[in-house]
Amino acid sequence: MKEEIDPHTGEKWIELSKEEIKMGFLALCVEALAEIEGCDYTDMFNRMEAADITEGYILKHYEPIHTQSWENVIKELKELLAKRESK
Numbered sequence: 001m002k003e004e005i006d007p008h009t010g011e012k013w014i015e016l017s018k019e020e021i022k023m024g025f026l027a028l029c030v031e032a033l034a035e036i037e038g039c040d041y042t043d044m045f046n047r048m049e050a051a052d053i054t055e056g057y058i059l060k061h062y063e064p065i066h067t068q069s070w071e072n073v074i075k076e077l078k079e080l081l082a083k084r085e086s087k
Helices: 018-037 041-050 054-059 070-085
Strands: 002-005 012-015
Touching: 018 041, 018 054, 018 070, 041 054, 041 070, 054 070
Parallel strands: none
Antiparallel strands: 002 012
């Protein structure tokens, strides 16, 4: 994270690194699935980790995934989690 001051307005703003943005997206995905499944964020994170969805899917394929509609992202992740947990 880099803090800047606009030279024209004097306003402070921050610029997040690509990694920070990706981690924020991951957190949103985990929170959304936890809410849909009616479980705790930590439990959902652990389930997604066990199914190799956090690093092996969301972070690895961040570029194409984050450009989709939020509804499609969540639907896809929910289906992927169910498929990987059923194995």
